[in-house]
Amino acid sequence: MSGTPDGSLSMEKGDGPGTQRHTSDPSSSTAGFFQPPPKLENQFEEDIALRRTLALYLPASILSTIQSDFSSFGERVLSCRVLGWVSDAEQNPPFVRTHDTWGRRKDELVTSEGWKRLQDLGIAEGMVAAGYETGKFAEFSRVVQFGKYHLWAGSSAYVTCPSAMQDGAARVLQRHLTSSSLPTDIRSALGPAYSRLTSRDPTKAWTSGQWMTERKGGSDVSGTETLATYSPLDPPAKDIHGTDLGPWILDGFKWFSSATDSSMALALAQTPRGLSLFFAPTRRLAANGVDAELNGISIQQLKSKLGTRALPTAELELKGMRAWLVGEEGKGVREISTMLNITRVHNAVMGMGMWGRGLAISRAFAKVRGVGGEGKKLLVDVPLHVRTMAGQCVEYRGFMHLTFFVVLLLGLDEQQQQQQPRKPLDLPLSALLPVNPSDIPPLLRILTPVAKSQTAKSAIASLAECMESLGGIGYLENSDPELNVARLFRDANVLSIWEGTTDVLAVDAVKVLKGHEGGSVLRAMDGWLRWVLRGLAGSELFTEIRNVLLSEWVKLSANVSQTETEELKLRGREITKAISRIVSGALLAVDAERDGDGAAREVARRWVLGGRSAKGVSGGWMEEVEWDKKIVFGDALGKGAKL
Numbered sequence: 001m002s003g004t005p006d007g008s009l010s011m012e013k014g015d016g017p018g019t020q021r022h023t024s025d026p027s028s029s030t031a032g033f034f035q036p037p038p039k040l041e042n043q044f045e046e047d048i049a050l051r052r053t054l055a056l057y058l059p060a061s062i063l064s065t066i067q068s069d070f071s072s073f074g075e076r077v078l079s080c081r082v083l084g085w086v087s088d089a090e091q092n093p094p095f096v097r098t099h100d101t102w103g104r105r106k107d108e109l110v111t112s113e114g115w116k117r118l119q120d121l122g123i124a125e126g127m128v129a130a131g132y133e134t135g136k137f138a139e140f141s142r143v144v145q146f147g148k149y150h151l152w153a154g155s156s157a158y159v160t161c162p163s164a165m166q167d168g169a170a171r172v173l174q175r176h177l178t179s180s181s182l183p184t185d186i187r188s189a190l191g192p193a194y195s196r197l198t199s200r201d202p203t204k205a206w207t208s209g210q211w212m213t214e215r216k217g218g219s220d221v222s223g224t225e226t227l228a229t230y231s232p233l234d235p236p237a238k239d240i241h242g243t244d245l246g247p248w249i250l251d252g253f254k255w256f257s258s259a260t261d262s263s264m265a266l267a268l269a270q271t272p273r274g275l276s277l278f279f280a281p282t283r284r285l286a287a288n289g290v291d292a293e294l295n296g297i298s299i300q301q302l303k304s305k306l307g308t309r310a311l312p313t314a315e316l317e318l319k320g321m322r323a324w325l326v327g328e329e330g331k332g333v334r335e336i337s338t339m340l341n342i343t344r345v346h347n348a349v350m351g352m353g354m355w356g357r358g359l360a361i362s363r364a365f366a367k368v369r370g371v372g373g374e375g376k377k378l379l380v381d382v383p384l385h386v387r388t389m390a391g392q393c394v395e396y397r398g399f400m401h402l403t404f405f406v407v408l409l410l411g412l413d414e415q416q417q418q419q420q421p422r423k424p425l426d427l428p429l430s431a432l433l434p435v436n437p438s439d440i441p442p443l444l445r446i447l448t449p450v451a452k453s454q455t456a457k458s459a460i461a462s463l464a465e466c467m468e469s470l471g472g473i474g475y476l477e478n479s480d481p482e483l484n485v486a487r488l489f490r491d492a493n494v495l496s497i498w499e500g501t502t503d504v505l506a507v508d509a510v511k512v513l514k515g516h517e518g519g520s521v522l523r524a525m526d527g528w529l530r531w532v533l534r535g536l537a538g539s540e541l542f543t544e545i546r547n548v549l550l551s552e553w554v555k556l557s558a559n560v561s562q563t564e565t566e567e568l569k570l571r572g573r574e575i576t577k578a579i580s581r582i583v584s585g586a587l588l589a590v591d592a593e594r595d596g597d598g599a600a601r602e603v604a605r606r607w608v609l610g611g612r613s614a615k616g617v618s619g620g621w622m623e624e625v626e627w628d629k630k631i632v633f634g635d636a637l638g639k640g641a642k643l
Contacts (some may be wrong), residue, residue: 007034032533038364038610040482042398043151044074046363048565048634049397050150052600056591057404058141059429066144066286073125073148077155082121088114089157091311092488094261096299096314104351107299109261115310119159120202125315127160128167129205132198134173134415139422142411153353155482157310158491161498162207162259164346166548168339169208169266170197171414175338176326178418185244189324190279192243193264208284208393209265210339211316219504221268221275221333226252228233228325233467237322239281246324248278249296255273255318256406258498260299260312266339267318268328276331280323296321306492341444343497344452348403351459351495354488355396355450360465361485362389363633365470380471380633383625389469390628394606399455401587402580405432406451409444416440428594432587435531440523446512446521447583453505454580456495463489506572515564515573520555529553532586536593541601545589545608553582581607601631 025031043050046436052064057110076082092112100106126133130145137144153160173194182190196206217223239245251268257265284295300315327335366379366389374440374537379385394406415422416437424621467474467485474485496502512521533549536542556578560568568575585608594599 001638006247008618036368036481038483040078040364042071042074043154043356044070044358045282048394049400050147050356051615052119052591052597053400053404054143056401056428056432056594057408058140058147062140062144063135070148070151071387071503072603074151077151078482082118082155085114085117086155086157087119087479088112090114090481091428094312096205096300096302098299105298107294109299109312111261111312111316114309115157115159118155118157119162119207121158122152122156122163123202124200125152126200127163127171129198129200131167131411132170134418134420138420139411139415140408142414143409146345146404146640147494149346150353150356151350153350154357154488158308159311160207160346160350161311161452162262164341164343164350164403165206165259165262165266166197166207167346167578168210168263169279169343170194171342172277172326173197174268174337175417177579189243190248190326191279193240196263206263206477207259207261208260209259209267210225210263210336210343211254211257211267212336214253215255215440218498221371222335223277224252224268224270226250226254226269226456228271228276228323230271238285239295240283240285242285243281243324245284246294248321248323248325250278250280250318250321252369253300253315253397255315256313257316258308258311260302260314260316265335266336267323268336269323271325271329273370275332277326277332277335278323279326280321281381282564284322284549293498301391306493307487308494322601327608340499341410341448341601344448344505344539345403345406346521347495347499348451348455350504351455351492352396352400352403354492354533355399355455355459355462357489358463358485359389359392359396361542362466362469363394364483365473375395380629383628385469386625386628392465393631395458395462395601397459397600398584398588398607399580400427401591402447402451402584403455403588405583406444406447408432409440409447412437412440413444424572432526434524436524436527438528442517442521442524442542444527445517446509446525446555446579449505449509450576450579450583451499452499453502453509453576456492457496457502460489460492463492466518502573506576507569509576509579510565510568511570513570518560522560524558526553529582529586532590533551536589538593541605542589542593545585545604548608549582549585549589552578556582599634602627604629 012013026034049143064223072358072566089112092114094109094111094115097106097108097110117421121642125148126145127149130148131142149160173190177187177190177194193206196204197208212221216225216227228229228248228250230247231249236244236247250267253267254267264279267280268275268280269278270276271565282295282297283292287291296319298317298319300317303315367387369379371377371379371382412433434443448506467489472483474616477486478484532561536546560575585604587608589605592604
């Protein structure tokens, strides 16, 4: 056997084992092929869906104001320093020092330096505070807040969990502080707490717990066994800042308390008049008036979880926890619902942020990973690979619009409750808003559980695809936190469980549709959908999209009206999925119609019409491939797509 000009081996008479020679050196730990690492780009600059979403839901003047800050933050969350904090938080999970050297019980929760630094960064960047700084951005403060939050999600190591409950608690306290009938003593306790919940100063800011879940009830809080007893002290006990603690004491056991390191909690407990909501700082002054101690709280144990490992989640025993009653006795479910609506929005945005990070990693990998002989073809040029990614990107864009439409409604609703005037808006934003402002609350009420449930399930499934798109590397808990899709995937799985499982939210949506407010919800949905779709007649494509969505809505609303409640509950998942499909489809169409962007039009067509009809694609399968590229990577790679 001898070498040929092309470097291959040929057999010659007399050649045998041992006479063949390799034409290259063997690989080793230092020699051979090494995969060029993907470069993760600034998501604010690179994520087309995020940029188009913000451009639709924010006035141009606000968008131009925030661009520099968002771009800088997009770089910062991918910096070695921040990602190092993520690694530290993951590698050094929280633990409890239950006793001191002398055997005395102390229940000291220890969290990593990385966790603390990430919390401080989130607070300083206004992940909660921005939603309450309405003097600058008015009703769009929530869109600004959650736009930045989207960039933060993938690098946060879930400090966003205490942020979500911090936000929910702030909103509950804000509603009560605006009431002129709030007693002076309660106002003196809630006022400083609200200021801390909405602060950007990490040395002053508070996060909050949301203590509802118990062993008996799970999501059904009617089974709450924690008891609240009115037992005032004279003089009152003080928290660590010298503010009076409440006249109620709470005794019971909370089975799941995320954000165990929070500075306060809103907790449900039974009074003689029924389930009620209470506010309690988690730390108080000890008997010596100098040292701090837990406010009647014992940490039973920390939970061991699939994901969110940096986040301290505990079982807590409450014995004599001093607290203030929030609202009326027996109205705890109504009071906590305000907090739940906020945390469900956080859940949806968190899911979209993690999903967006996963897609960004997939895009970066596809640009550098070679396949085939000698790796001559990159994954960006493999049609099936790009088509799979395009399917995910279409879903991602649809749910981005659903999520940020809910965020917009939240800001509008809060502005209305505070009786602040709304300025006239330009197109296309003005075309998205309900004609009748009274339709905003019912739309927000139905779309919040829909968005939370649908984004969670889709984000989990898509992150599994993102992990698979990297092959074996995607499955690794690698030491490069910016590329660790496995971490994102395991963390994302909690999204369909927290703040109500998919079935719980489906039943909640059905109860809304069939309850006393069901008529107003259906009317609000019908009026808004027809208003939004009225202008979609400028082309054959948009006319078809409008007709399909209206037809689906007519059938769905008739089905809801004519079907008994119990049967509709059985089909709750179908109902929430159908609502999300219709609303997202309408929003995608408006987004595409506003500037005629080709990829946006194709995304809307695929979402609503499915398949690849001649009306959307005119050049056969090769042009379909180019559209896939354009949807995934933008104009730079999808050059051959034409409408």
